[in-house]
Amino acid sequence: MAARSALKNEGPLGAHVSSAGGTVHAPPRAKALDATAMQFFTKQASRWAERECALEESTAFVAAVSDAGVHITTAHDSYLINLASPDTTLRARSLESFVRELQRCEALQIDYLVSHPGNFMDDRVSGIQRNADSISEGLARVPGRTMLLLETTAGCGTSIGSTFEELAGLIDAVDMSVRARVGVCVDTAHIFAAGYDLGADFDGVWSRFSDTIGWQRLHLLHLNDSKVALGSRRDRHELIGEGAIGEAPFRRIMTHERLAPVPKVIETPKLDDAETTDRRMLALLRSFAS
Ligand SMILES: [Zn+2]
Numbered sequence: 064m065a066a067r068s069a070l071k072n073e074g075p076l077g078a079h080v081s082s083a084g085g086t087v088h089a090p091p092r093a094k095a096l097d098a099t100a101m102q103f104f105t106k107q108a109s110r111w112a113e114r115e116c117a118l119e120e121s122t123a124f125v126a127a128v129s130d131a132g133v134h135i136t137t138a139h140d141s142y143l144i145n146l147a148s149p150d151t152t153l154r155a156r157s158l159e160s161f162v163r164e165l166q167r168c169e170a171l172q173i174d175y176l177v178s179h180p181g182n183f184m185d186d187r188v189s190g191i192q193r194n195a196d197s198i199s200e201g202l203a204r205v206p207g208r209t210m211l212l213l214e215t216t217a218g219c220g221t222s223i224g225s226t227f228e229e230l231a232g233l234i235d236a237v238d239m240s241v242r243a244r245v246g247v248c249v250d251t252a253h254i255f256a257a258g259y260d261l262g263a264d265f266d267g268v269w270s271r272f273s274d275t276i277g278w279q280r281l282h283l284l285h286l287n288d289s290k291v292a293l294g295s296r297r298d299r300h301e302l303i304g305e306g307a308i309g310e311a312p313f314r315r316i317m318t319h320e321r322l323a324p325v326p327k328v329i330e331t332p333k334l335d336d337a338e339t340t341d342r343r344m345l346a347l348l349r350s351f352a353s
């Protein structure tokens with residue numbers, strides 16, 4: 064097994080799984096997919112209501128991850144959080160929620176917290192600064208092992224982070240004392256919708272990535288095809304190979320010297336049956352790797 068992995072240089076691969084019924088139920092769902100990476104929500108992502116992870120939950124979760132054979136765990140934070148908002152009330156609420164996300168990650172010994180950069184609303188430059196300041200404060204308030212991964216965005220509305228340059232600038236604006244805990248998650252559907260042509264210019268896109276953000280900051284890939292066209296600045300995930308990106312770039316990713324070893328998680332549509340559909344997607348990706 065070790066020899067096979069070394070030969071093929073494969074990183075952990077898995078899916079976003081449901082945590083319905085409690086976080087302890089997420090790892091068995093990953094195991095059912097033979098996944099070696101998993102992503103999940105530590106609370107209801109579309110609600111402000113917070114929760115804490117008691118010791119019992121943490122212990123059970125860590126045991127379940129180990130039992131499932133999952134090597135990389137990532138939590139995705141709430142969609143309501145906007146750390147770049149000019150509205151001080153909303154920004155304070157977002158920061159509080161972000162801190163709670165980080166605390167739950169620490170309690171559950173999660174490797175990565177994936178977070179979308181905020182929406183600047185008024186002015187881009189001040190928005191990026193507000194976003195960076197909130198990130199710095201949140202990380203300073205919750206010391207620990209969980210790394211924050213800022214996800215590339217599709218660029219709808221006033222969202223920050225739809226260009227590699229802007230995401231690099233945001234990271235550079237984070238306080239030096241916590242900057243080492245900040246990395247990047249690239250979502251293939253988002254960068255394609257933001258105008259990065261993975262089909263026609265695969266090598267060009269990734270060389271721009273390495274020149275601006277750098278390979279050392281890339282800790283996770285969200286592998287999703289896109290329902291919408293190149294540059295359409297909308298976030299609509301599609302099954303791998305069945306969208307506007309198509310199969311070829313995913314084949315390249317699965318065998319690419321720098322990208323193949325990076326942990327990967329799918330967030331593709333689950334259709335009628337999450338387990339069946341995700342199994343099919345992961346089998347397809349694994350077939351690209353061999
Ligand atoms: Zn994503």
Ligand SMILES: [Zn+2]
Pocket residue numbers: 250252253298299300
């Ligand atoms: Zn998305």
